[in-house]
Amino acid sequence: MINFELSENDRKVIEGLRAQALVARQYARYYDENEHEFPPDELEEAKNFPSLSELLEGRTDQDTPISVLGMLIVAAQTWGDYSVRMRRERGGLGNAALRAAGTPEQIEKWQGLILAMAITEPGCGSDPSMVQMSAVLDGDEWVLNGEKIFVTTGCRADGVIVWATLDKSAGRAGIKSFLVEKGTPGFVVTHKEKKLGIRADDTAAYVFKDCRIPRENLIGLQEEIPKHSSGGFRNVMKTFNMTRPGVAAIGIGMAEAALDFTRDHLRDAGIEIEYGGGIHGASAVVERFRRLEALCEAAQLTIWRAAWLSGEGQPNNMEASVCKAKAGAAVREITQGCIEILGPMGVSRDHLLEKWFRDVRITDIYEGTGEIQRMIIARGLFDYTRAELN
Amino acid sequence: MISFKLTDEQEMVRDAMRDFAAEALRPIGRKCDEESKLSEATLAQIWELGLVSTQLPEDFGGAGEPRSPITQALVLEELAWGDATLALAAVAPAAFAFAIADHGTDEQKRQYLPLFCGASYHAASLAAIEPGPTFDVLRPNTVAEPHPRGFVLCGAKCLVPMADRASHFLVVAQSRDGLDAFIVPRDAKGLQISEPEKNLGLRALPTAGLALDRVEVAASDRLGGESGSDLRRLLAGSRTALAAAMVGVARAAVEYAVPYAKDRVAFGQAIAQKQGIAFKVADMHIETEASRWLVWKAACQLELGLDATRSAHFARSYAAEQCLAVTDAGIQVLGGHGFVREHPVEMWYRNARTLGVLEGTLAV
Incomplete structure (x- = not known):
């Protein structure tokens, strides 16, 4: 049956994580202002908190399926702070790509590593088919040459899944992904980006110069370039159907933090938010706040929808884009609006609201901008191929 | 779960x-x-x-x-x-x-x-809305004063659906106990039903205004009798129902715009192949979906017997805004054809704007 109420067990998980998130929040400002320090994996004060797996014990089929609960878990963590997450989950986008496209042996071999994902280059972002980085087979080794930027967790990762082309003239079909471990000669982390937000999250730039890796580091092990399809490209893109709702949830956690902060300060000022009445009996501030709350709920529900479909094993290509586009825009409007409501308190670095405003901005960009999501949605609606709508 | x-x-x-x-x-x-x-x-x-x-x-x-x-x-x-x-x-x-x-x-x-x-349609309506720009459903100007045999109702209502034939009206009014509703038969003394209203949209829906000039009702005609009723819950149900209807109107506009944009050619290609149109239609779809899940959430809370005031508020305000935006965009996709009455989109646009001001017209 349709249901949107959390079970006792669900609540236990989310409340447990939020308690820990409050500890992380105490460090949020420090790691924002000290961009080049890494937050620790575990904070001393949080040592005795239950782990996620402990919180997840004893779940039944009366509880929210893990596909959807995962979205609430992400949001509960970023509600504390985006970058300072205790007992940081092992693995990044690269791990998701490995699981989606690797052979069983490859998954077995590398799943213990924290893997970043390197797609974007100085000259290509939203259109990954323009990848210039090259991979050439030389004996039993691939030789990689090229540059990658905007690699999330690129500094702290143990390795990276990197996209390179075997043949630029083959377009998308020529693009393959490779695993490169840190320390491989010819693979250099050149710098960490300075950013508007999510400053404590390391975003790296890589250079590969005659970097040699074993032949079996080709993810999926398919060396030939298919003539009539985009080859493994489609499989790799499928990764995003799983991760996009998660990225949307990252933003929602911070938007909820902004709404909670604003609600608390309005209450301190004697302004209670009332529901059920029309706009005529409400002040402009109350009405503005209610609209931002409704927007947050709407965006959150689109995320749950996409995640739920995925958990049910149903296609969610469009829904993943719907929630990413919706939440990416909503969290910007929500944090912008909260600052407007609180005024000077909103822009002061004595509080975290201005930081949430900066941090959420990335969620409408990475893993596909809002425009890319709309392209995918429109292709779905019109039943168009990539060639017909781009 | x-x-x-x-x-x-x-x-x-x-x-x-x-x-x-x-x-x-x-x-x-x-x-x-x-x-x-x-x-x-x-x-x-x-x-x-x-x-x-x-x-x-x-x-x-x-x-x-x-x-x-x-x-x-x-x-x-x-x-x-x-x-x-x-x-x-x-x-x-x-x-x-x-x-x-x-x-x-x-x-x-x-x-x-x-x-x-019975086998044939029977009309009776909830009368919640009042004329005047400061109307707030939780603070109606229609009042119910105590009277030796019950209550006396004074005030005015408008946009009362099926008013041309309703046998009874359930009139929302402010009583000394708070918000209440009273059953008023069509022929009640002091009740005047106006000529049919002429509205922007939902033009075929017969609505009218009610003028209540010291209408006497028995104590037993108060909804719920002596203990009264939970009008907030009733209104939450009505808002959820209206929001559900808005989702239907929005979806109609999306589904009409899609084939039109694929058929209509300009500058050598279907307008659907242009981002300016494609992104607009994508947004129509996004907001229709988002509105529907808000409706489902409110309906689910009502079904579970929970307080749905907040979720129904959100469902209605969000769906009303987006239904209007979606039908508005629908017209834009069709261009001049969206403006002419040969296509249904202009009607949906008028209906969307009208639906957004209703209260208490439907129920779930």
Whole structure:
């Protein structure tokens, strides 16, 4: 049956994580202002908190399926702070790509590593088919040459899944992904980006110069370039159907933090938010706040929808884009609006609201901008191929 | 637990309503709008579906099926997809009947529920809205003063659906106990029903204003009798229902814009292949979906017996805004063709704007 109420067990998980998130929040400002320090994996004060797996014990089929609960878990963590997450989950986008496209042996071999994902280059972002980085087979080794930027967790990762082309003239079909471990000669982390937000999250730039890796580091092990399809490209893109709702949830956690902060300060000022009445009996501030709350709920529900479909094993290509586009825009409007409501308190670095405003901005960009999501949605609606709508 | 799973029965009902809306409502909606007149045959046809009576208790002539706000929301989306005006007209009696079923005394149920269990359409309406720009449904200007035999009602209502034929009105008023509703028969002394209103949209829906000039009602005519009723819950149900209808209208606009944009060629390609149009249609879809999940959330809380005030508030305010934006964009996609009455989009745009100001017209 349709249901949107959390079970006792669900609540236990989310409340447990939020308690820990409050500890992380105490460090949020420090790691924002000290961009080049890494937050620790575990904070001393949080040592005795239950782990996620402990919180997840004893779940039944009366509880929210893990596909959807995962979205609430992400949001509960970023509600504390985006970058300072205790007992940081092992693995990044690269791990998701490995699981989606690797052979069983490859998954077995590398799943213990924290893997970043390197797609974007100085000259290509939203259109990954323009990848210039090259991979050439030389004996039993691939030789990689090229540059990658905007690699999330690129500094702290143990390795990276990197996209390179075997043949630029083959377009998308020529693009393959490779695993490169840190320390491989010819693979250099050149710098960490300075950013508007999510400053404590390391975003790296890589250079590969005659970097040699074993032949079996080709993810999926398919060396030939298919003539009539985009080859493994489609499989790799499928990764995003799983991760996009998660990225949307990252933003929602911070938007909820902004709404909670604003609600608390309005209450301190004697302004209670009332529901059920029309706009005529409400002040402009109350009405503005209610609209931002409704927007947050709407965006959150689109995320749950996409995640739920995925958990049910149903296609969610469009829904993943719907929630990413919706939440990416909503969290910007929500944090912008909260600052407007609180005024000077909103822009002061004595509080975290201005930081949430900066941090959420990335969620409408990475893993596909809002425009890319709309392209995918429109292709779905019109039943168009990539060639017909781009 | 969070789940978007419809029961098998809900899927069946939704599919049946989808077919019915396409066959019985969509083809006749425009004609009704042009003539500002309902199709009585269609009204009778919808009544036969038993959307009201099946969910009323067997003791009072109904089929005794469990009330499901979720199922009702699904039904309303589909019917409004076909035609919002006909959907509202057909289901408006539920706002009265469900209010009695949920909040009425045994005596009120005995007296009124059988009216809605007959073979032919029976009209009775909830009168919530008041004229004037400062109207707030939680703070009506219509008042109910105590009187030796009950209450005296004074005030004015407007946009009361099916007012041309309703046998009874459930009038929302401020009493000394707070917010209350009172059953007022059509021929009550002091009650004046205005000429039919002429509105922007939902033109075929017969609405009228009520002038209540010291209308006396018995104490037993207060909804819920001595203990009164939970009007907030009743209004939350009505808002969820209206929001569900708005989702149906929005979806109609999306589904109309998609094939049009694929067919219409400009500068050598279908306008759907241009980002300016494609992104607009994508946004129409995004907001229709988002609105629907808000409706489902409110309906789910109502179904579980939880306080749905906040979620119904969000469902209605969000769906109203987005239904308008979606139909507005629908017109833009069609360009000049969206503006002419040959296509239904301008009607949906007017209906969307009108739906957004209603209160208490429907129920889930």
